[in-house]
Amino acid sequence: MTDHAIDRVLVRIDDALSAPALNRAILAVTLIAMAGHFVLMWGAPEQIGAYRTADIPLFILFVLGGLPILGQLAIKLLRREMGADFLAAISFVTGIVLDEYLAASLIILMLTGGQVLESFAMRKASSALNALARRMPSVAHRKNADGDIADIALDDIAINDLIAVFPHETAPVDGTVVDGHGTMDESYLTGEPYVVSKAPGTAVLSGAINGEAVLIIRAEKRARDSRYAQIMNVMAEAEQKRPHIRRLGDQIGAWFAPAALLFAIIVGYLSGDSSRFLAVLVVATPCPLLIAIPITVMSAISIAARRGIVIRDPTVLERLPTCQTAIFDKTGTLTYGRPELVDVLAGPDFDADLVLRLTAGLERYSKHPLASAVLKEARLRNLPLDEVSHASEKPGQGLSGQVDGHDVVVTHRNKLVKSDPKIAALLPETAAGLECVVLIDGQYGATFRFRDTPRAEGENFVGHLGAIHHFKKVMLLSGDRESEVSYLSDLLGIRDSLASQSPEQKVAIVRAEAAKAPTLFMGDGINDAPALAVATVGIAFGKESAVTADAAGAVIPEASLVTVDELLHISMAMRRILLQSVIGGMVLSILAMGFAAAGHITPVAGALLQEGIDVIAILNALRLAIRHDIDADIVEETRF
Known part of the structure; x- marks a missing residue:
């Protein structure tokens, strides 16, 4: 078996031993065993044979919960990895050797509790893809030559097939409307909160949700080549290539754990006293890494939730x-995603309200964000919307159609400069902001100017x-x-x-x-x-x-850049307090290791001292949860 194959097997075993379900089960057993320990301390005989009665639940815990920890330790040794939990596993064994059964149980509680907390908080990598997949229909409705409609699999859709999209269904492919008038919600695809009207000639994007009317579309792409499928493919590739960033605790523990273990071995060897080895190892247990980090992170998550994040x-x-x-x-x-029409500069032969009325009638069938601004201005001027007999909007070609017997084209300046210089010469000077040009029956109708308010x-x-x-x-x-x-x-x-x-x-x-x-x-x-x-x-x-x-x-x-700024400050405060807890706790542990190496701290006293260090680290981590002074640097100001 190759090294790569062995590593894959070890990874699978490690994943099984650290599975969320197993960690939750071990956590439950740990809590029950510790509760049983304390109950038996008060109400049971002190000894049963050579063992204390109160320790029996802990022995059961060591079998059920300790063996998976030792299994993880063995795998880490085989893979030459030493993280924050490596030294904790060594300390667990040390606690049993020292007959410090409760301390060993607490280490199991720390390890499994931290892993359960992390697995609960972290999102699954496949959740976004699952959400995408759930939105797509499982079948499409193909209209045959005889007018009958038959359900077919998405993969069976061919280019030029006529597909019926029933009310409130999701469009299965990219296509063009050939029959029917209605609306579609494309906000899931575009990010814009606009419902787009549809008429013969208008484009349909796969993934858009149909409104109240049945639309017949001609498939322009196969389902696997349509826009929605492309986005799913890009999303899948993005998640697969997303870089793995190691936990801060593992980053620090990667050098602290082997250094502490090496120091304990040297002390034990030079002193000839195994109790010093055990004392150094006990006070070096990186509990601040295992406890302070999740407490600080969850405190930050709580603060963010209170700020609407x-x-x-x-x-x-x-x-x-x-x-x-x-x-x-x-x-x-x-x-804000709500552009406003601020100016209608009519051509020499046209009235501004006439051009706006005809354009608004056509814009009902556009998916461009500026369409809503035109429609809003027409409503404000109480202009009626004329009937549209045909509408078309192709990428890069602008919007065109026939409104009340007039050919209306909504395009942009650069296209006119290339295609019709005579009309382009009639355009007003360019100005800051957004604009479009309207042609009525081939003549210059008006220039619309917009402002997409920042x-x-x-x-x-x-x-x-x-x-x-x-x-x-x-x-x-x-x-x-x-x-x-x-x-x-x-x-x-x-x-x-x-x-x-x-x-x-x-x-x-x-x-x-x-x-x-x-x-x-x-x-x-x-x-x-x-x-x-x-x-x-x-x-x-x-x-x-x-x-x-x-x-x-x-x-x-509730989209707001002020809230983003608050999130930036929350993350800065969290990282600062987290580093204080972790590094401060480790500095205290290193000092305690020095005293233990000199023989001034026994293994039992070392375990108590380490608990004291843990309390200090935890109290510092809890400071974040009670802070109320994390505010944004910026405030809402009216610019326009």
């Missing part, structure tokens, strides 16, 4: 203070990341158009920005940045889920998508 992966609290690159998605993160606290938040939180790089990464992204980045003072990025491109960029330095990514929508998964720390905004939440380490349901 859901911590799905506790390791983000350790990683967040180390992040040096901050990457933002745009819509819904740095902006969050009130956005500029202050971005500006203080370097000075207060030591970020060295801030990036804006968006799937939106270049003009929109440039406008916002200039407004907020972000020098690095990339527009028109697909989920796959976002993943590649975030992964590349994370390889250079620890990276924080903030976004919302399923399209951000893969990037959230590969970042060192991913923070999801909003509560629209469970998939995004599962991909992120932390979720802020």
